[in-house]
Amino acid sequence: MTDLKLSALLASTVIIGGFLVYWFLQIQSVRELLALAYG
Amino acid sequence: MAPPFPRTLMVLALIGLGYGLAVTELYLRLWIALLPVFEWMETTPVGAIGKTWGAAFAVIEAFHLLGLALLGGAVFMADGRLLGLCFTEIPQRWLEDQLHRLFMAGLWVLLITGVFMACAVAVKIYYLPVYWYKMLALATGIIFALYIRRPLLQQDVESMSPWLRRLVALSSLMIWFTVAATGRWIGFS
Numbered sequence: 001m002t003d004l005k006l007s008a009l010l011a012s013t014v015i016i017g018g019f020l021v022y023w024f025l026q027i028q029s030v031r032e033l034l035a036l037a038y039g
Numbered sequence: 040m041a042p043p044f045p046r047t048l049m050v051l052a053l054i055g056l057g058y059g060l061a062v063t064e065l066y067l068r069l070w071i072a073l074l075p076v077f078e079w080m081e082t083t084p085v086g087a088i089g090k091t092w093g094a095a096f097a098v099i100e101a102f103h104l105l106g107l108a109l110l111g112g113a114v115f116m117a118d119g120r121l122l123g124l125c126f127t128e129i130p131q132r133w134l135e136d137q138l139h140r141l142f143m144a145g146l147w148v149l150l151i152t153g154v155f156m157a158c159a160v161a162v163k164i165y166y167l168p169v170y171w172y173k174m175l176a177l178a179t180g181i182i183f184a185l186y187i188r189r190p191l192l193q194q195d196v197e198s199m200s201p202w203l204r205r206l207v208a209l210s211s212l213m214i215w216f217t218v219a220a221t222g223r224w225i226g227f228s
Contacts, residue, residue, distance in 0.1 A: 003043070003044045003045065003046045003047055004046060004187070004190055004191050004194070005191070005199070005200075005203060006044060006046075006047045007044075007046040007047040007049070007050045007187055008187050008188070008191050008203060008206075008207050009203060009206065010047060010050050010051070010054075011050050011183055011187050011210070012203075012206040012207055012209070012210035013206070014050075014054055015179065015183065015210035015213060015214050016206070016209060016210050016213060018179075019210075019213040019214070019216075019217060022172070022217065023217075
């Protein structure tokens, strides 16, 4: 695999992983706030 | 002698830098050190205009949103083509070149108007975590788009693994979605 493809694979994996973790945590915190507010 | 995988090593170094900043909490020191810069931004003529003249801020914000639409449209079309969802009858390389121009125009509009808007509310955004997430996503998006995605797609795309193409398109969509969403979030904070 070339340098460019390897770097693309690495960066894409980190971006997708970061995206999933970030938005999961955001949705989770909204769910907790809603649970606090409305039970 | 250059290392055998300079681009990959650079990506690894950036990931390591980000991880190191987060783990050692050096980012907190950096954040504290940046406060005078944000306070100064509000005192500049640009900051004063944005803060005191609501119409100017609104007009600039409208251009900021137009820039976002331009960049978002270019990203959706280019990555949609890469995923094989649209414009499949148009040659990949030609479409990519045309859309890259739109992408760069949108990016410049976003950066110029974004600095103006940031100056107007600099101290407020300094204390907003979502602003820093947006900056992180924006920096990642720019580096990814110009340093990895663009050079990769200037090669022979058809000979590339379909999985790599999809991965690159998906990560591009995800990072620019995050930039747009966190950007709008700042407006509601």
